[in-house]
Amino acid sequence: MNKEMSLLFRAIPLMMGAICLAYGLYIWNRGPTPDNVVSGHVVTFLTAICIALFSTAATIIRQLTDTYGPGYRAALPVLGYAAGIIAVICGLTFVARIPHADGFVAGHVVFGIGLITCCVATVAASSTKFVLIPRNSKAAPDTKPDNAFNEGTATILLAVPIICTVVGLAWGFALLTKQHSGSEYMVAGHVLVGLSLVCGSLIALVASVLRQIQNTYGDREHRSWPLLVAVLGGINILWGLAVLVSGDDPARLAPGWVLIGLGIVCWSILSKVLLLALVWRRSFPLADRIPLIPVMTALSCLFIAGFLFEAGLDEPAYYVPARIMVGLGAVCFTLFSIVSILESGTSGGD
Template identity: 50%
Template sequence: MNYGISVLFRAIPLLMALVCFGYGWFIYDYGTDPNRFVAGPVVFSLGMICIALFSTAATIIRQIIHTFGNISRYVLPALGYLSAIVTLIVGINMLHHPSTASFVAGHVICGVGLITACVATTATSSTRFTMITINAKKTGHDVPPEAFTRTQGLTLIAIAGVIALVAWVWAFCLLANSDHGSKYFVAGHVMVGLACICTSLIALVATIARQIRNIFSPTERELWPIMVLIMGSLCIIWGIILILATANPAMGVTGYIMIGLGLVCYSISSKVILLSKIWRHEFKLSNRIPLIPIFTALTCLFLSAFLFELESVHGYYFVPARVLAGLGGICFTLFSIVSILESGTSSK
């Protein structure tokens, strides 16, 4: 990877963050439709995930181009965790407002904060990324002295696991109160999709950490990609069922957001599949895997375009149309990350 390409791949997450921030603010500020007070803050918060993805991209790239120092080792993951903390604080603060819009947006933004924390954990686990290439050339499973200790490796996986568990518990607590109003129904189902993303990131953190420790097994080579694909499929199928089976279409459109979140899971799967398939094996299609997040990003954007047209007749399509556009930006950001991984692990 030359320096110019490295700058481009680091710029993409920042550009997508600016798009989410700018678009989210524009939605919130332009007009008086109550739906804007849900869609605007949520799209804005998606930019925080892009910031955390930037910290991951910069962590890996700086190691590839040999500019990774002690400052970068701590500052870049800290940037991701700071983004998560800020997002959670904003979300929790919104929960104190009595309006339905603030209730839904606050819970969703808290879920986005949990995802951001998982992405920051991915950045932390990537601080010794170059060891993956070195270990992949070995035949044994001895843990290198420079790798994470057993405690460090398990801690990284546990952090992602605990965050995912919090998201699942949060989601089902909201769904359990669905009879108290539509706001619980909407927030609960979106939180399920966010929990699926957090669960998918467990697989990514575990894959990176265990390959750095040189203990990645043949079973895991199949397990982790399947786990992410299951999460993505669960989210999409759940979303389709909501759209088709919910009596109130204004609540059923939440299914479109779940489909978008499932597509984000599929984008994450590209990273897990790449790292798993090339581990001590030749995988001729490795340079094609970055196309997965491109396809998911385009799917989000095309689906968003259709929903914008439907919104001209039915106003309840307002929120999913705009949130899907933001999720398309997340998928495109993941394209830059998987491209970096492909470049950093390539034997060419």
Template identity: 45%
Template structure:
């Protein structure tokens, strides 16, 4: 990877973050109807995920081009966790406000903070990324003493797992104890968010365990299957919400769940890449970045149809805008998987 390409791959997450922040703020400021007051903050705080993904990209690229410093090892993860904390705090503020649609908006923004926390953990697990190629080439399958300790690997995976567990519990509480249609909508979206967080466990585990050298050939299918299954669950619930509540005011949430499923499948590209190159040659490694490109295009095409549908039914206003933000995240994930492919390629 040359310096120019490294700048491009770091610029993509920042550009997508700027898009989410600007577009979300514009939606929020352009009117006071409930749809705008929901779509605006959600799209805005999708930018926090992009910032955390930038931290992951910068952490890996600086190691590849040999500009990684001791300070950067702590700065980039700290930035990711800071944005996660800010997002969760803002979600709680929205949740306790009297703003129209605050129940859905507050819960969803808090959920985006949980995703940002998992992405920041992925950035933390990438602080010794360059060891992956060395460990993959070691035919003895021995643990690398320069990698993470067993306790550090457990902490990283445990952090992502704890955040995912919080999302699942949050989702269950909304479904079981919710009394309003807004609780059903928020619970369904939180279900998709929990699927994304669970998918990120697989990414954190793959990076951390390969860095240590304790990743086994047998577990490749386990992590790939987990991510693909999470995407399938979110997609299936999305279809259920669309058809079970067809014609009702809340059927639009199904499209949001489909968008979250596409994010899960974008994450799968990184997990699949890491699994396929571990102690093996994978000729199609350079083709894997096309997965998040395709999911990004699906998000944008689906958003275009929903924009047209929103002219006749206002309930599609929110998913049309949110899917644009999801497309930005998928495109950001394209840059991440491209960086992974470059950093793990056998020269």
């Protein structure tokens, strides 16, 4: 990877994060209406995911360009985890201190974004030994590589996205059991479950990276991990469609469309998991086309946002999902950077 491309792939997450931050703050400061509070908070904190993705991008690129020192090994994952922890704390604070339904919804969604950010930061932490992947791909199966993670470290890293997924699902379903108490429980519950399924997709990514670094990636995992992510994305999309057709209450529109957007994000993550599977100990001539997947998912989010903006002229309930979908499009495009880096790193080892 040349210097110019390495700079570009590191700049993309930062640019998308800046867009989410600027757009979110713009919405946030337009006025204290419920729609502005929810969409402003959510879009602003999508910046945290972009920061964690930058940590991942920089971690891998610096290894590929031989500029990865001990300071970066510690600082980059810490940056991602810091963004995630801040989002989690802010989400809990919003739930506790904003005494309205909009604060309740925004707080739970920001909390879920924080969980995703912690999972992405774990991808960065798992990738600190990324250069072992192309080497192991050419080595004999089950050969213990030098400098791989010890079993305890690998277990802890894999446990992070699993815990985030379980916590998010448990809290989301708990909210759904109380949806008769108000629409805010229904909205927050559905979206938090959807965010947790994104965390579930990141389990597959962390596991794929770890097991290839440990050289324990088996034949069945070529199919099982990509299938898991594809199924979770499909569940989000089908769940969103089910919510949209579940009745006439306008409150269903925001969670329905956001769930669809989160399903699209899962399929963006699929591109990374799929690439790792397809090039492991085999040749895949179309590997350099896989980065087109997050480009298509980003465009899908933006096209959907365009339709929702138009629909919002007649139905105000489309206001929130239209703006959140723009932020999700930025996250998907950030994943294009990560997949392109993975493609460069794995093909370099062939």
